[in-house]
Amino acid sequence: MQDYRNFGPEQLAIDVSFRRWQLLNEPADRVFWEDWLMQNPDKKDLVEKAAYLLIALSNHYTQPSNQEQAISEREIAAEIHRLHQSLDVPDNPSVKRFTYPWLRYSIAAGLLLMLGFFGWYAFQSLVEHRSRTITYQRLTTQAATPLLEVANTTDKPKLVNLPDASSILLYPHSRISYARKFPGSKREVYLAGKAFFEVAKDPSRPFYVYADGLVTKVLGTSFTVQTFDNHEQVKVVVKTGRVTVFARHPASRQQQQEDNSEGALVLTPNQQVLFSAPDTRLTKSVVEHPSVVEWPIEQLRFNFKRTPIAAVFAQLEKAYGIRILYDQEVMQNCYLTATLTDEPLFEKLDLICNTIDARYEQIDGQVIIYSKGCNL
Incomplete structure (x- = not known):
């Protein structure tokens, strides 16, 4: 120092x-x-x-x-x-x-x-x-209404309660700005750093998070947004619900908030997006450690006894909220006998694919299964 x-x-x-x-x-x-x-x-x-x-x-x-x-x-x-x-x-x-x-x-x-x-x-x-670059300072100075700023200068996450009953877990060395009372038909907050949002549902008033050059829009869900010191990347990770993300357009505030903005992406649980500011590129992927979203893990039973692979994949899709794509016709004769417990999703997929002689990869927030089929 x-x-x-x-x-x-x-x-x-x-x-x-x-x-x-x-x-x-x-x-x-x-x-x-x-x-x-x-x-x-x-x-x-x-x-x-x-x-x-x-x-x-x-x-x-x-x-x-x-x-x-x-x-x-x-x-x-x-x-x-x-x-x-x-x-x-x-x-x-x-x-x-x-x-x-x-x-x-x-x-x-x-x-x-x-x-x-x-x-x-x-x-x-x-x-x-x-x-x-579109920084936090520029965003907050352009806001239409006066803002209240909360900064976390501690080494522990800080809980921030918003006027609409939403809450924010603000990480260390981060700050958030918002109106004391959300006016009109929008709820808008501005972020520098990292925060986890739990947004109260209100279909009549979408919730917007502005983080450098990325806009995140939700109606009611939970997700994490993180900016980086160089202002060149923003990361959004979805825990529950659906989130729309798109690059911020400097032309007008109205254009910033259009769902059909060019290049907009929809994220679902266990998906994330990395926004690159220099070329306004959005890259969607599955999170590194997907978590169960349907039930608590201890209540799940992945017990398969000569179960058709279509039923196996359907249960995994429901549990983790991640789409699994495969050729049903090619894999119609594939069955699985196995007991899976609390292994991470990708470990489960490793075990399944090794058993039925297949392989997988995750592309654009989905899992793709490749197989030549199974012999009876």
């Missing part, structure tokens, strides 16, 4: 975590620096000076120039340090020092801009990333 109390403005300006906070408003870094400032209120001036220099430079270098060249992080750090040192003139009656710190750091930023030494390429990736 860095001892930021001993940092100078120029050191702070080039710190990776500080830059992510100031330029990208990364949730984890934001929480860290807000907590750090609460614990170190005497360092507010230090943070303001470093931020002033950093943001001034970042805002300036938004267009490339033929004269600008990419430079290394080490060169950036050296130049900021050199400039800062040159501004700290030694006490000397013949030398007039700057009376106002803001003036001194304004001149520092100006000198760097005129020299062009800092280079557009040093910040271009951060600036471009900030402009193309």
